[in-house]
Amino acid sequence: MSTILNAATYPPTLTEEETANLAVALRDWSLSHGLIIRAPADTNAADEASVHVPLTLHPSPFPKNLFDQALGLQTVFNELYAKVADDSEFLTKITTELADVDDFMSDLWKLYLEVDEITGGVPAQALTLGLFRSDYLLHTTSTAEPSIRQVELNTISASFGGLSSRAADCHRFLRKSGLYGTAAGSEFLKDETMPVNPSARGLAKGLGVAHNAYGVKDFIVLFVVQPRERNAFDQRWLEYYLLEDFGVLSVRASLEDIAEFGELDSITKELKYKGRHVAVVYYRAGYTPADYTSPATWGARKKMELSKAIKCPSLATHFAGAKKVQQVLIDELVLAKFVPNADVRDQLKNTFVDILPLDDSELGKKARELIETCPEKYVLKPQREGGGNNVYREKIPGYLKALNDETLWRGYILMELIEPPQDVRNAIIRAGKVTEGNVISELGVFGCVLWDSKTHEIKQNFEAGWLLRTKFADSEEGGVAAGFGSIDSVLLI
Numbered sequence: 001m002s003t004i005l006n007a008a009t010y011p012p013t014l015t016e017e018e019t020a021n022l023a024v025a026l027r028d029w030s031l032s033h034g035l036i037i038r039a040p041a042d043t044n045a046a047d048e049a050s051v052h053v054p055l056t057l058h059p060s061p062f063p064k065n066l067f068d069q070a071l072g073l074q075t076v077f078n079e080l081y082a083k084v085a086d087d088s089e090f091l092t093k094i095t096t097e098l099a100d101v102d103d104f105m106s107d108l109w110k111l112y113l114e115v116d117e118i119t120g121g122v123p124a125q126a127l128t129l130g131l132f133r134s135d136y137l138l139h140t141t142s143t144a145e146p147s148i149r150q151v152e153l154n155t156i157s158a159s160f161g162g163l164s165s166r167a168a169d170c171h172r173f174l175r176k177s178g179l180y181g182t183a184a185g186s187e188f189l190k191d192e193t194m195p196v197n198p199s200a201r202g203l204a205k206g207l208g209v210a211h212n213a214y215g216v217k218d219f220i221v222l223f224v225v226q227p228r229e230r231n232a233f234d235q236r237w238l239e240y241y242l243l244e245d246f247g248v249l250s251v252r253a254s255l256e257d258i259a260e261f262g263e264l265d266s267i268t269k270e271l272k273y274k275g276r277h278v279a280v281v282y283y284r285a286g287y288t289p290a291d292y293t294s295p296a297t298w299g300a301r302k303k304m305e306l307s308k309a310i311k312c313p314s315l316a317t318h319f320a321g322a323k324k325v326q327q328v329l330i331d332e333l334v335l336a337k338f339v340p341n342a343d344v345r346d347q348l349k350n351t352f353v354d355i356l357p358l359d360d361s362e363l364g365k366k367a368r369e370l371i372e373t374c375p376e377k378y379v380l381k382p383q384r385e386g387g388g389n390n391v392y393r394e395k396i397p398g399y400l401k402a403l404n405d406e407t408l409w410r411g412y413i414l415m416e417l418i419e420p421p422q423d424v425r426n427a428i429i430r431a432g433k434v435t436e437g438n439v440i441s442e443l444g445v446f447g448c449v450l451w452d453s454k455t456h457e458i459k460q461n462f463e464a465g466w467l468l469r470t471k472f473a474d475s476e477e478g479g480v481a482a483g484f485g486s487i488d489s490v491l492l493i
């Protein structure tokens with residue numbers, strides 16, 4: 001790998017004064033351009049109060065060939081997960097395994113079955129929209145060339161596409177302003193090595209394309225959101241581009257709101273919210289049990305699922321993003337069912353690390369052994385999204401034992417740890433304060449796919465920009481809003 005990943009050559013050293021100037025410029029550019037997040041609730045700030053998003057001072061280096069590889073794979077992953085979502089037999093098998101051990105998955109699956117029963121297996125809307133994000137870390141070993149390895153693929157509420165475009169713009173602005181100085185390492189910062197990121201418009205295009213497919217101009221896109229969402233501006237950018245590029249209006253509502261003001265026409269299956277017809281339902285909530293605050297919120301999800309509106313995602317597509325599905329797809333025979341072409345399959349498999357179940361199968365037995373002999377090589381994951389749920393390394397055996405009931409282990413997967421390079425440096429600015437350190441970056445690639453679940457015909461399939469999130473190397477998780485990580489952009493090397 002190019003030596004630029006090495007802290008000795010990048011980022012360029014700045015004087016204290018240069019760093020302070022850069023921090024002010026970055027903060028003000030962010031505030032002026034909506035690269036912002038609502039102030040944390042614990043500061044008692046009003047809803048009007050917002051702060052700049054935690055951001056790296058410099059773009060972080062990323063090998064260009066691996067960046068291109070990740071972007072190139074996105075349409076393949078889009079198609080794979082669309083196929084998985086359409087295979088109800090496959091999903092049924094997986095979810096029955098999880099049913100007794102994971103309440104949330106089990107509740108979602110019950111709803112899926114209930115809807116299937118009501119519609120007699122013929123949903124009011126055959127089209128489904130996926131706005132996916134496939135996440136990767138760089139994997140380095142002493143013997144092999146660096147590679148990208150998939151962390152997970154998100155099929156619901158994949159966030160930061162709105163702000164990520166701005167983060168790249170911000171770094172590009174700082175470079176053009178000359179604020180990165182002229183010290184050694186600054187020569188890597190160039191227009192060509194700092195790509196524009198089309199993720200905000202790309203995701204808006206996904207929603208716009210689905211809206212067009214529904215085919216009624218005046219219908220809205222319903223953004224299902226969490227109340228007092230801190231990351232609302234990330235979502236707002238999609239709303240603004242949807243209006244600007246497609247002339248489509250959107251309305252934001254929580255599951256509680258939809259329970260109260262959403263209406264399903266029992267004959268036409270049209271969905272209305274506060275009297276306005278809905279063409280597309282875009283979930284930026286509903287991925288975590290905490291969003292379902294009452295039985296009525298489950299009723300809201302059911303109403304939308306039963307409707308003729310295009311869902312992003314449908315319940316089946318939401319399921320396809322379960323970590324258990326990712327584990328099962330590691331198996332060559334399973335993957336071959338969805339990806340018959342061996343070359344394409346190899347391209348996907350090259351990004352996988354080993355993932356094992358914790359059930360009674362042979363692989364499950366192997367996983368139990370590995371937990372005893374080398375837990376330091378693994379991360380344990382439950383079927384949850386949104387960060388902060390994983391158990392790392394030596395903590396795994398104790399955590400599992402504390403569950404008492406071994407049948408509950410089935411709700412988890414055991415994933416080999418990816419080993420990103422350890423000697424990359426950057427600084428993160430959060431609430432105006434600059435902190436330097438060794439960092440790890442996670443690349444996310446957005447993808448849009450619109451397909452017909454009845455005929456399995458793919459109507460649209462495109463890659464839609466990217467996200468780089470960077471955290472300090474000593475932090476296990478990378479949540480930006482949670483306070484662990486920051487948004488970044490790539491410096492291609």
Ligand code: ADP
Pocket residue numbers: 135137151152353379381384385386387388389390415416417418419442476477478
């Ligand atoms: P979530 O659904 O909560 O986002 P992830 O699977 O993305 O769950 O895990 C959260 C974070 O944990 C990732 O962003 C990454 O920083 C770290 N992580 C997850 N899996 C691995 C892995 N196999 N190797 C190294 N780090 C990992």
Ligand code: MG
Pocket residue numbers: 135151152
């Ligand atoms: Mg993740």
